[in-house]
Amino acid sequence: xxxxxxxxxxxxxxxxYMRHLEGLDAEGVERVSSAELGKAMGLTPSQIRQDxxxxxxxxxxxxxxxxxxxxxxxxxxxxxxxxFSVILIGAGNLGHALIRNFGFGRYSFRLLxxxxxxxxxxxxxxxxxxxxxxxxxxEFIRETHVDIAVLAVPGLSAKSIANIVTKNGVKAIxxxxxxxxxxxxxxxxxxxxxxxxxxxFLSYCLSxxxxxxxx
Amino acid sequence: xxxxxxxxxxxxxxxxYMRHLEGLDAEGVERVSSAELGKAMGLTPSQIRQDxxxxxxxxxxxxxxxxxxxxxxxxxxxxxxxxFSVILIGAGNLGHALIRNFGFGRYSFRLLxxxxxxxxxxxxxxxxxxxxxxxxxxEFIRETHVDIAVLAVPGLSAKSIANIVTKNGVKAIxxxxxxxxxxxxxxxxxxxxxxxxxxxFLSYCLSxxxxxxxx
Numbered sequence: 303x304x305x306x307x308x309x310x311x312x313x314x315x316x317x318x319y320m321r322h323l324e325g326l327d328a329e330g331v332e333r334v335s336s337a338e339l340g341k342a343m344g345l346t347p348s349q350i351r352q353d354x355x356x357x358x359x360x361x362x363x364x365x366x367x368x369x370x371x372x373x374x375x376x377x378x379x380x381x382x383x384x385x386f387s388v389i390l391i392g393a394g395n396l397g398h399a400l401i402r403n404f405g406f407g408r409y410s411f412r413l414l415x416x417x418x419x420x421x422x423x424x425x426x427x428x429x430x431x432x433x434x435x436x437x438x439x440x441e442f443i444r445e446t447h448v449d450i451a452v453l454a455v456p457g458l459s460a461k462s463i464a465n466i467v468t469k470n471g472v473k474a475i476x477x478x479x480x481x482x483x484x485x486x487x488x489x490x491x492x493x494x495x496x497x498x499x500x501x502x503f504l505s506y507c508l509s510x511x512x513x514x515x516x517x
Numbered sequence: 518x519x520x521x522x523x524x525x526x527x528x529x530x531x532x533x534y535m536r537h538l539e540g541l542d543a544e545g546v547e548r549v550s551s552a553e554l555g556k557a558m559g560l561t562p563s564q565i566r567q568d569x570x571x572x573x574x575x576x577x578x579x580x581x582x583x584x585x586x587x588x589x590x591x592x593x594x595x596x597x598x599x600x601f602s603v604i605l606i607g608a609g610n611l612g613h614a615l616i617r618n619f620g621f622g623r624y625s626f627r628l629l630x631x632x633x634x635x636x637x638x639x640x641x642x643x644x645x646x647x648x649x650x651x652x653x654x655x656e657f658i659r660e661t662h663v664d665i666a667v668l669a670v671p672g673l674s675a676k677s678i679a680n681i682v683t684k685n686g687v688k689a690i691x692x693x694x695x696x697x698x699x700x701x702x703x704x705x706x707x708x709x710x711x712x713x714x715x716x717x718f719l720s721y722c723l724s725x726x727x728x729x730x731x732x
Contacts, residue, residue, distance in 0.1 A: 396611065
C-alpha cells in the first residue's frame, strides 16, 4: 500500500501511539476512544482522528478504536513485521549501551553483528553479539543482507564509514555521530539522531521559560 | 525578549542552522544567502527566510546574512549564552558515552556531577566528572543550582528519579530512558530523546521505499 505524502510530524507520532496502545493492551483494555487516547498523550481527539485517517479508517464514530487492530495496523505501517536486519559500527560506550540496553529485538530488528577498530574488542561478544574488525565490514555487507547500519563511531569517521556501507549496499543509516549525513548519501535513507539538537531544544525552552518568569 | 508561539519545527531546525553557520564561520565565510544556506541544508530559501523572520530581521534583501551576526543571534536564542548547569544520573555505558564523548562544554553547558547506584563507580571520576551516590542526589540539587538533569537510568527508575529531581527544584529533564515523562511532571520541561522512535521512523521510511520498489 502506498500512502503518498504524509507529513513527517504524523509519522513521528506513530511510535508514541504504538507505545500507548501497547500499554493499554497489556492492561487488557479492548477499545479506546480518540478522547481517551488524546488525554493520555496530550493531543486533541481531532488531531488523533486526523493522524489515523492518513492511513485508512481504523475507528468507527462513537465506538472508538479496537486496541488490538490499531496496534497491528501501526506495527505494519512502521515496518515492524519486516524484521529488518541491523549491524552496529562502533562498539565503544554508546555501542555497548545500544547492544546491551536498547533492545533491538523488542521491535523485531535483528542485530546481526558489531564492528570496531579496537583489537581488545575484536573477537569478543557483547550480550551475544559478536564484534568483528572493521576491515571485515565491506565483505560482511556484501555477503549478508543488511538493511540498517547503526553508526556509533567518532564524528571524524562518520563520512568514510557511511560511504563504505552505502557503497556495499546498505539501504539505511541510523546515525548517532555529530556529523549530519542527510545530504551526502543520495538514495540511502539517513536518520540523524542528534543529541546536541535535542539538548539545544531543551535549552531554548528553558531559556524562554526563564525569560517569562523575569517579566 | 518574548517570542510568542513559534512552531516546534522551526525551533528544532535552529541547532542545524547553527551547525552549518559554524562550519561557514570556520571556513572564513562572512556572508551567506538564504539560497546558499538552503542548498547546503536541503531547505528552500523561502523556508529559511520564513524561519528566521520568526525571531526578527537578520538579513537584508539581496545582501544575504552576516554569518557572525546570525550565529550570535542563534546562540542567544538557543540559550547557549546562559551556560546552564547539568547533572547526569546513571553512569552506565550510555552515561559514560555522554560524559566522555558528547561534549557538554561545546555549547557552554556545565556538567557538574554524575550520580549512580553502583558502589564500584561511586567516588570515581570519568573525564574529570565525579560520580556520587544517588543517595546524595536530593541534597546536591538543593545545595547547588541545577538547571538540567540528564536521565540515563534504566526505564524502571525513570519516574522515581524524575520525581526526586523535580521535587528538589530542577527545571528541566533530558530524558534518555524509554519511559515517556512528558505528561507526568507539570511545570518541569521534559525533552524525551527516544531512540526507539527514531529507529521506528527510519523503519517506516525503509518499509515504504521497499514497497515502492516492488510496485
